[in-house]
Amino acid sequence: MSQQGEPRILIVGAGFGGIGAAIELQRHGFRDITILDAASDLGGTWFHNSYPGAACDVPSHLYSYSFATRRDWLRLCSTQREILDYLHAVAHDYGVDRLVVPDSMVTSCRWDDAGRRWSVETQAGDTHEADAIVLATGQLHQPAHPRVPGIERFAGHSFHSAEWDHDYDLRGRRVAVIGTGASAVQFVPEIAEQAGRLVVFQRTGNWFMPRRNRAYPRPVLAAIRRVPGVQAFRRRFMFQYGESLTSMIRHPATLGRLGAARSAAFMRWQVRDPELRRRIWPDYTFGCKRILFSSAFLPALQRPNVDLVADAITEITPTGIVTAGGVEHEVDCIIYGTGFRTNDFMFPMEISGVGGRSLRDVWAAGPHAHLGITVPGFPSMFVMYGPNTNTSGGSIIVYLEAQAAYLRQALQLVRDRGAAAIDVRAEVEAQSDRETQARFAGTAWTRCDSWYRTQDGRIVANWPGYMREYVARTATLEPAEFELIPSAAREPQPA
Numbered sequence: 324m325s326q327q328g329e330p331r332i333l334i335v336g337a338g339f340g341g342i343g344a345a346i347e348l349q350r351h352g353f354r355d356i357t358i359l360d361a362a363s364d365l366g367g368t369w370f371h372n373s374y375p376g377a378a379c380d381v382p383s384h385l386y387s388y389s390f391a392t393r394r395d396w397l398r399l400c401s402t403q404r405e406i407l408d409y410l411h412a413v414a415h416d417y418g419v420d421r422l423v424v425p426d427s428m429v430t431s432c433r434w435d436d437a438g439r440r441w442s443v444e445t446q447a448g449d450t451h452e453a454d455a456i457v458l459a460t461g462q463l464h465q466p467a468h469p470r471v472p473g474i475e476r477f478a479g480h481s482f483h484s485a486e487w488d489h490d491y492d493l494r495g496r497r498v499a500v501i502g503t504g505a506s507a508v509q510f511v512p513e514i515a516e517q518a519g520r521l522v523v524f525q526r527t528g529n530w531f532m533p534r535r536n537r538a539y540p541r542p543v544l545a546a547i548r549r550v551p552g553v554q555a556f557r558r559r560f561m562f563q564y565g566e567s568l569t570s571m572i573r574h575p576a577t578l579g580r581l582g583a584a585r586s587a588a589f590m591r592w593q594v595r596d597p598e599l600r601r602r603i604w605p606d607y608t609f610g611c612k613r614i615l616f617s618s619a620f621l622p623a624l625q626r627p628n629v630d631l632v633a634d635a636i637t638e639i640t641p642t643g644i645v646t647a648g649g650v651e652h653e654v655d656c657i658i659y660g661t662g663f664r665t666n667d668f669m670f671p672m673e674i675s676g677v678g679g680r681s682l683r684d685v686w687a688a689g690p691h692a693h694l695g696i697t698v699p700g701f702p703s704m705f706v707m708y709g710p711n712t713n714t715s716g717g718s719i720i721v722y723l724e725a726q727a728a729y730l731r732q733a734l735q736l737v738r739d740r741g742a743a744a745i746d747v748r749a750e751v752e753a754q755s756d757r758e759t760q761a762r763f764a765g766t767a768w769t770r771c772d773s774w775y776r777t778q779d780g781r782i783v784a785n786w787p788g789y790m791r792e793y794v795a796r797t798a799t800l801e802p803a804e805f806e807l808i809p810s811a812a813r814e815p816q817p818a
């Protein structure tokens with residue numbers, strides 16, 4: 324507690340999760356909040372991912388806080404800059420931007436059994452004491468590089484899409500892109516216009532859906548701005564659209580086939596060349612991996628200066644990339660669009676709970692948490708965008724807001740009962756994990772390998788159902804599911 328008897332809350336991560344949690348807590352009377360972030364400014368994923376063409380493929384009327392909707396989004400899906408500006412504006416309006424301590428990379432969070440609180444250390448050597456910690460570092464923050472022999476010997480320039488080198492001029496260069504996920508499909512059409520030669524290395528094909536994303540025509544902008552209810556209707560519509568994508572993933576043999584047919588028709592229309600079509604065609608069930616929304620990627624592959632290579636990469640040499648069959652593609656620059664180390668969640672942070680137990684050990688067989696938020700033996704530790712809370716068909720902000728309200732209720736309970744901390748009961752977490760895992764049976768997610776799964780095949784990233792179910796399930800915290808840890812002052816003292 325602070326000197327004023329206020330619980331001290333430390334949030335790690337100043338992205339949509341951390342900022343949303345700070346606003347929610349502040350609105351409910353919590354005053355001692357600090358947000359640490361490794362970056363030099365707030366923004367999280369929207370601070371780091373500044374690659375050309377970076378945008379959110381979830382429409383902005385849904386990809387925004389429900390308490391801070393906007394009527395002036397310029398297009399369906401906003402650019403990285405617009406989203407970052409929005410987050411800055413909301414953080415400023417709610418007075419939480421001043422709580423952010425930038426350049427603070429958290430290295431460890433340790434629960435102190437005697438003191439009944441957390442001790443949080445940063446790389447700079449600062450120590451923060453806290454009654455509760457909120458880990459809002461997300462699932463997609465540690466860039467993953469492929470394990471290819473020779474990768475360290477490449478003598479040209481290279482960088483990851485999440486660490487874009489804006490000082491490197493791609494004009495006229497021979498550029499390789501490894502990966503064709505949601506990031507690559509956004510930046511490939513942009514850099515295809517600059518590079519002299521662009522070779523895109525694809526390991527697995529994707530299912531595409533159209534998304535043109537032109538700026539709204541003026542009458543549409545005016546209607547959203549001026550006609551009451553239009554903006555709210557758009558948000559509800561997009562919510563339902565997201566739920567319909569989830570229904571296709573949940574029912575691959577029926578609704579999923581309709582989605583696959585729509586996607587296939589679009590892809591056939593965009594790619595007429597049968598040879599290229601064969602190379603880009605996905606070989607797994609629609610929806611098993613992320614469905615990609617882009618009307619620009621497949622046309623970019625058909626530019627005269629662009630090649631798509633679907634052969635496996637076997638080696639990287641000082642001068643280029645070698646694929647199966649021994650062909651070497653000589654390039655000046657390699658851009659890794661190879662995604663993130665998703666199963667690692669908030670690691671490499673060292674986190675230890677009751678009795679010094681390491682979270683790494685608890686999660687050795689794959690991460691799991693009650694509703695993705697609380698882990699038994701880690702009192703008053705709350706994870707945002709934690710295990711099994713990713714969405715394949717909706718807006719992560721819907722989940723983050725639900726999590727913020729849930730953890731706020733937990734901390735209100737601690738405050739109201741004069742306790743030190745709150746810990747989810749082990750049997751409650753185990754049961755909810757069993758329920759979550761059982762709900763994946765028969766869904767498209769189980770039908771291929773993806774970043775949603777561990778090597779053993781356990782799905783640890785995604786929520787198995789609909790947004791509305793997660794919101795309903797987290798709406799009211801059930802006190803019986805938790806144990807309160809009494810504050811030291813309330814413990815019976817020895818006579």
Ligand code: NAP
Pocket residue numbers: 378379380381463468469470484501502503504505506507509524525526527612613636660661662663774
């Ligand atoms: P990603 O979806 O994980 O894609 C990584 C790509 O790299 C895949 O094509 C993958 O192929 C390939 N790859 C990985 N390791 C490889 C290797 N060793 N050799 C060859 N290819 C390799 O990563 P991302 O595109 O950065 O996107 C990550 C997530 O961020 C997305 O799924 C999404 O949730 C989020 N995101 C969202 C948006 C948005 O607009 N909302 C935009 C960007 C990113 P395989 O498919 O074979 O694994």
